Structure formats: structure tokens, C-alpha cells
Amino acid sequence: xxxxxxxxxxxxxxxxxxxxxxxxxxxxxxxxxxxxxxxxxxxxxxxxxxxxxxxxxxxxxxxxxxxxxxxxxxxxxxxxxxxxxxxxxxxxxxxxxxxxxxxxxxxxxxxxxxxxxxxxxxxxxxxxxxxxxxxxxxxxxxxxxxxxxxxxxxxxxxxxxxxxxxxxxxxxxxxxxxxxxxxxxxxxxxxxxxxxxxxxxxxxxxxxxxxxxxxxxxxxxxxxxxxxxxxxxxxxxxxxxxxxxxxxxxxxxxxxxxxxxxxxxxxxxxxxxxxxxxxxxxxxxxxxxxxxxxxxxxxxxxxxxxxxxxxxxxxxxxxxxxxxxxxxxxxxxxxxxxxxxxxxxxxxxxxxxxxxxxxxxxxxxxxxxxxxxxxxxxxxx
Numbered sequence: 001x002x003x004x005x006x007x008x009x010x011x012x013x014x015x016x017x018x019x020x021x022x023x024x025x026x027x028x029x030x031x032x033x034x035x036x037x038x039x040x041x042x043x044x045x046x047x048x049x050x051x052x053x054x055x056x057x058x059x060x061x062x063x064x065x066x067x068x069x070x071x072x073x074x075x076x077x078x079x080x081x082x083x084x085x086x087x088x089x090x091x092x093x094x095x096x097x098x099x100x101x102x103x104x105x106x107x108x109x110x111x112x113x114x115x116x117x118x119x120x121x122x123x124x125x126x127x128x129x130x131x132x133x134x135x136x137x138x139x140x141x142x143x144x145x146x147x148x149x150x151x152x153x154x155x156x157x158x159x160x161x162x163x164x165x166x167x168x169x170x171x172x173x174x175x176x177x178x179x180x181x182x183x184x185x186x187x188x189x190x191x192x193x194x195x196x197x198x199x200x201x202x203x204x205x206x207x208x209x210x211x212x213x214x215x216x217x218x219x220x221x222x223x224x225x226x227x228x229x230x231x232x233x234x235x236x237x238x239x240x241x242x243x244x245x246x247x248x249x250x251x252x253x254x255x256x257x258x259x260x261x262x263x264x265x266x267x268x269x270x271x272x273x274x275x276x277x278x279x280x281x282x283x284x285x286x287x288x289x290x291x292x293x294x295x296x297x298x299x300x301x302x303x304x305x306x307x308x309x310x311x312x313x314x315x316x317x318x319x320x321x322x323x324x325x326x327x328x329x330x331x332x333x334x335x336x337x338x339x340x341x342x343x344x345x346x347x348x349x350x351x352x353x354x355x356x357x358x359x360x361x362x363x364x365x366x367x368x369x370x371x372x373x374x375x376x377x378x379x380x381x
């Protein structure tokens with residue numbers, strides 16, 4: 001996992017390490033963030049305990065999956081109390097100051113992948129903003145978001161581990177599949193890429209004129225603002241597509257992007273566009289002849305077809321999926337426990353978004369489901 005930490009909004013900090021682990025998903029996305037101790041003196045690593053509310057309140061996750069009213073009402077009562085307190089950034093920094101010791105004391109060293117998994121290593125890229133306990137998402141529409149992923153992918157290509165696929169995620173994504181299940185699905189792709197890729201429709205304005213960065217008093221500081229100056233067409237007669245900034249890409253495709261003059265020219269052209277991270281990858285996978293190509297003639301790939309992340313948008317609820325059982329933030333559903341069954345049955349790899357401050361029980365039930373599936377696999381080995 002190549003981890004970038006967005007600190008102080010737009011200031012990118014390359015945090016500590018590149019690691020590849022077959023146990024990342026089983027470890028329930030416990031993100032380990034290592035930062036330089038600003039105090040100068042070394043602090044002893046401490047293990048932090050995470051209070052399990054399902055134990056404290058006697059909540060049965062299977063009953064929640066079956067949508068039994070009594071169990072679901074318990075989760076609603078916990079949410080109403082708003083008493084959840086997660087680990088602070090400093091607590092996690094202290095606990096992970098000795099990474100090897102932390103892994104052992106938390107029991108992660110005992111989690112073993114199968115030979116099937118070890119033969120198909122995966123890489124992860126996370127762009128994070130704040131809140132080490134969950135690693136919250138940050139969104140803005142400039143080039144910095146795209147460059148963070150590109151920098152991370154460049155580091156990943158230099159690793160001695162010859163990973164097969166890379167998945168980029170944000171801090172509020174949560175795994176819905178075990179690593180073994182994910183490896184099985186990715187093998188079925190046969191080196192094809194998994195991205196959301198659609199015709200631009202009404203989003204052509206994003207690259208038809210030049211954009212400049214201005215401070216609009218937003219929480220993200222400088223944001224792209226359109227000008228009246230028309231922009232030249234994309235280089236190399238590239239046909240534009242739009243989609244999500246999040247992807248599942250083959251190593252061969254990432255290597256192509258890293259070395260290709262076409263990709264470099266397209267990146268330079270995208271510098272002054274709006275949300276280039278939402279057209280860069282999804283356009284390049286449609287370029288004829290690229291590794292893992294998605295042919296331009298193929299139908300649109302919507303977010304419900306692309307299995308990387310399962311998202312609920314408020315304006316598509318009732319039509320494409322059930323209403324949000326949690327809360328909405330900028331039109332995106334932060335899931336509630338009542339969505340457990342829907343999340344687990346839809347077939348996607350990661351859920352977006354989860355937040356323990358919204359519904360900590362959902363996260364515990366997702367963890368429990370992953371642990372049970374992993375134990376079932378281990379018992380057969």
C-alpha cells in the first residue's frame with residue numbers, strides 16, 4: 001500500500017512506506033499512519049483498544065443482516081446517542097511508532113494468506129486527508145488530487161514486489177470482500193482494467209475552457225475556476241470519457257501510463273481542466289491498443305457495473321437502489337447498519353462511504369463478516 005497523507009489541506013506528504021500485504025483486507029482496513037514525531041523525543045508505542053459496541057450492547061450482526069427490527073433499532077439508538085469516540089491521530093501515532101511490535105501485539109502477524117493469494121499480490125494507493133482512525137476523504141477539483149495517485153503509482157512500480165493490480169481508495173472506503181475473493185475476481189479480468197467510464201454528456205465544459213486556481217474561501221483552499229479562454233482539443237486525437245477518480249488498474253496499464261508520451265501529453269493538457277482525476281484514467285483506458293483496453297465501442301461502464309466501489313447518490317435513490325439508511329454528505333450516502341445486507345450482496349469490492357461517527361455498528365458487522373469468511377478459508381487449508 002502506498003499511502004499519501006493530505007495534511008493541511010493541499011500539502012501532500014509522502015508518509016513513511018510502501019508495503020504490500022495480503023492481509024490488508026482481513027485487517028479490516030486498520031490504516032497505519034507513521035508520522036515524524038514533531039516533539040523530537042521518542043514516545044513509546046502504545047496499543048490502543050477499540051471498543052466493540054456489538055459486544056457492549058449485545059448486538060447480533062446476523063440479525064441485522066436479516067433486518068430483524070429489534071436488532072436494527074438497537075443500532076439506531078446508538079446512533080442517536082452520538083457517544084462514539086474513536087482513537088485520536090496521536091493515539092495511533094503512538095501505537096504504531098514501532099510498526100513490527102504493533103503488528104504482533106494486535107495479532108496481525110498470525111493472519112496468513114493462501115498460496116493462491118501469494119501468487120497474485122495486490123497494491124493499494126490511498127489519498128488521505130485527516131483523522132487517522134478512519135482516514136477521511138478529501139475532494140477537490142484541481143490537478144493535485146491526480147498527481148497524488150501518479151506519484152504513488154510511480155513508487156509502487158519501483159517496488160520489488162511485482163503486484164498484479166493496484167486499487168486506489170479513499171479513507172472512507174471499506175472492504176466488502178476478503179483478499180482471496182478479490183484475487184479470484186481480479187484473475188477473471190485477465191489483465192483488463194476495472195473503471196467507471198462514460199460518455200461526457202454535459203461535462204464537456206470541464207475541459208473546453210482554461211481553468212485557473214482561485215481562493216474561493218472554501219475548505220479546500222484554491223479551487224479551479226473557469227475562464228472565457230477556449231482550450232485546444234485533447235492531444236493525439238484522444239476521445240474524452242468521464243467517470244470516477246477511483247480505479248482498479250493492471251500493472252501493465254500503470255507501466256504504460258508511466259512511460260507513454262501520449263499519457264504525459266494528456267496529463268500536461270489536463271493541468272488546467274476541472275477535476276482531471278475524473279477523466280484522466282477513464283479516458284486512457286479507452287485509447288486503442290493500451291494494456292487492458294476498454295474499447296470505445298463498448299457500452300458505458302457505470303458505477304454499478306464497475307465493481308471497485310459501491311456508492312449511493314441521493315438523486316439516484318429509489319430508482320437504482322434503496323434509500324440511504326445513514327446520512328448524506330454532499331449527495332453521497334454514508335451508510336447505516338440497515339444497509340448491511342445490500343452492501344454484502346451487491347458484489348462490489350469496497351463500500352463508500354462509511355464513518356464510525358455516523359454508524360459504528362455497521363463497520364463492526366462488516367469486520368465480523370470478513371473475519372468469519374477468512375476463518376472459513378483457513379479451516380480448509
